[in-house]
């Protein structure tokens with residue numbers, strides 16, 4: 376099974392959603408109450424994915440609203456420096472602020488995120504700020520689920536999905552569930568289902584698919600049975616260190632294993648996985664290989680301090696895959 380991308384498209388991928396700030400505990404392996412210093416990085420799942428993809432050499436753009444403040448300017452400069460096109464990142468004129476995520480690293484296994492997302496600029500992206508001219512230039516539109524949490528960002532994303540489908544741009548939906556921003560799980564389920572049914576590729580953790588289905592302890596089989604009645608051609612369900620599965624509508628099932636490593640913190644895994652998985656698919660690699668790229672990228676990022684700055688190069692990913700696969704083959 377292979378996805379077809381428009382070979383003439385100017386951008387490999389355009390992401391839509393939030394570009395924010397991560398403040399990662401500098402003194403880690405302790406609770407946040409005892410953490411006195413935090414290091415600033417660009418964050419926000421779709422921004423991390425765009426940065427990761429750009430570092431891998433994909434031509435990447437971003438649609439997202441920024442606050443008119445120091446953080447907004449820092450984000451725009453950083454993203455431009457790593458090669459992301461920031462021409463569709465309007466500035467909020469109504470005093471809304473940049474979203475912040477403080478990360479707590481209690482131990483490599485016990486990490487949590489404290490988010491400040493009330494009245495954040497990214498959720499004020501207006502449908503009028505989503506341009507058909509821009510979206511039609513992409514091979515892939517990557518949608519972050521959190522951008523569906525509130526209006527007007529919700530309508531801006533729905534418009535972007537509509538324009539992508541109209542112009543044969545592949546829609547990748549990263550569920551990216553952050554409970555803080557939603558009114559209820561039922562509300563999330565309604566909008567996740569609406570967008571998932573229209574997407575070409577849906578990526579999420581097992582827990583996030585349970586949110587989409589508004590249930591507990593769902594099964595991958597039930598998920599794919601339902602979603603394959605609609606547009607999706609590929610569904611990726613992640614199971615943390617146990618690895619991930621990619622299900623193709625054509626019936627094939629691919630299993631990706633996690634590459635175990637010395638973990639510093641667990642967050643950043645999903646975003647680095649998504650950027651490398653996408654890189655591999657866009658470059659015509661098969662799904663087994665794309666899963667290896669995703670896992671290797673995640674293994675590199677969980678061993679480092681940030682999610683965005685730690686995004687690896689193609690060389691680092693390929694080296695890790697070669698080393699690990701050689702070990703598996705000698706066993």
Ligand SMILES: Nc1ncnc2c1ncn2[C@@H]1O[C@H](COP(=O)(O)OP(=O)(O)O)[C@@H](O)[C@H]1O
Nearest residue numbers: 613614615616618619633634644645670673674
């Ligand atoms: N502790 C870990 N060590 C190595 N790889 C990991 C680890 N945790 C996750 N990964 C890799 O990252 C992928 C995505 O992680 P997961 O935790 O399922 O997603 P998310 O970060 O979105 O919650 C996994 O399929 C796996 O390949």
Ligand SMILES: O=C(O)C[C@@H](O)[C@H](O)C(=O)COP(=O)(O)O
Nearest residue numbers: 418419420642643644645646682
């Ligand atoms: O998405 C956010 O707003 C916070 C991220 O920037 C943070 O780095 C993170 O949680 C990444 O984790 P992941 O989505 O599991 O890759």
